[in-house]
Amino acid sequence: MVVDDSAVIRGLVSRWLDAEPDLKVVSTAPNGAQALRLVAKAEPEVIILDVEMPEMDGITALPELLKLVRGVRVLMSSTLTQSGAEISMKALTLGAADYLTKPSSTREANAVEAFRQELVAKARALGEAARRRSSFLRSTPAAASSAPAAAAAAPLRKPSSLYGGAAVTTRPAGALRPQVLAIGSSTGGPQALSTLLGPIAARLDVPILITQHMPATFTAILAEHIAKATGVAAAEAKDGETIQSRRIYVAPGNHHMIVERQGTSRILRLTSDPPENFCRPAVDPMLRSVAGVYGGSTLVVILTGMGQDGLQGSRAVTEVGGTVLAQDEASSVVWGMPGAVATAGLCTSVLPLGELGTAIERLVKGPAMAGVR
Incomplete structure (x- = not known):
């Protein structure tokens, strides 16, 4: 219509x-x-x-x-x-x-x-x-009224597809406690980001990097909405700024956001490199750079969105020992991006949006392991 x-x-x-x-x-x-x-x-x-x-x-x-x-x-x-x-x-x-x-x-x-x-x-x-x-x-009429299972005390569980679609396989979580949370999202992402981060962002002692497919102007407003939802400082990333814990950085429209190491610091860079997956900002450049700088202490979450952006970047993260979580099909507006990483076997868990926050907290607050980079 x-x-x-x-x-x-x-x-x-x-x-x-x-x-x-x-x-x-x-x-x-x-x-x-x-x-x-x-x-x-x-x-x-x-x-x-x-x-x-x-x-x-x-x-x-x-x-x-x-x-x-x-x-x-x-x-x-x-x-x-x-x-x-x-x-x-x-x-x-x-x-x-x-x-x-x-x-x-x-x-x-x-x-x-x-x-x-x-x-x-x-x-x-x-x-x-x-x-x-x-x-x-x-x-399955009963599914319309069934609530997500409580996840607070449950282990990270294997996923199931709401519609019985493509099979997914899981892998163990990375051995290192995460030092950064990188999130990729597209269609349905603004709502999902606020729902996910609202209850947990203030309790996470790590920086949060977000690439949401949006044009310029929209990303600044998205950052404002996230700041209000979480009570945590959130803004569009600025080229050359040092990454700090307990802050949320949103990739600005029309720029890729990547991470570089500068001495003992980690900084953000904004680039006008060509679009990837028809997008700029795109999730893959962010994840590849995060994998290169944070290695196995990277935690990735892929939320609702069209296409497959985030698939190659998530693969790079798992290759260095990092951890990937994805939103499940039932709670996604479009199960393109999370579905791509789930069916590729890159995820530790594929969960409803309401359970992802608990999983993130458990990983971020888990026991520190030796050898964290």
Whole structure:
């Protein structure tokens, strides 16, 4: 379903999506009020929802749309501005799955094509995720109401896939106590980051490095949200700054964030190297550099996201003796990034988002081992 007050945008988006053999636009609407009248009959799996519209805007319509269609994934569409970024972040906290940033003009061919590619990729991924979840809940109704098992006293357990998909194998945790926590995330990541770090960040005596797939402007606002959720100093990383414990560093949009050793210090570098996995910032460059500097005392967590970014970096971490955890399919908006590392056999554990914090704390606060670098 496409909801936008611009007839031009509705037409473009509808044509792009209908041109894909596996996608179909079931309805369109010029504002949120009209979308509410149409959505129950249309039963979309994904809604492309504009932020600014007359009569009823996207933020007002969002929670009502989520109530009317169980399991629908909402993709917010906004301009790449400070205001647009703040509204998109608010939408994510209200239950939107992801966002799109509109090109400033339909005359900018490269920007329009990039928008089209992002739109199609995200609509497809969110639709597939919604379909799998719906299929699972129909086949096992009890799963819809079952709560995650308490993890406080349990050992790091082997994973299971909610949908019975690809098999995963696990490996032992690294022998060294972690001195850094590196997190990679994409679609669904902003919500997952706050949920994961909110209860535990203030109790972790290690630096936390985050690469979230986001454009410039958005990453600064993400850092502010994380700081509020955790009570820990969080900000976009600055080139050349020394890494300190009990601080959270977010890779700024359009820059890779990597770690270098400088004497006895570890510092952050921002680079404009080419995108990896079609992303900048990308998770793989961060993880490769962390593996090179922190070695086996690296702890990696891969959260919800499209694609496979983080797979090669996680492999580099395990090769030097570090530990990788991943979010499970059940709690992920899209099980692309965590699924890639899980099915590659790189993880010590694959856990629901609500259990990952306990696992992180147990590893970080475990007994110090000799030979920590």
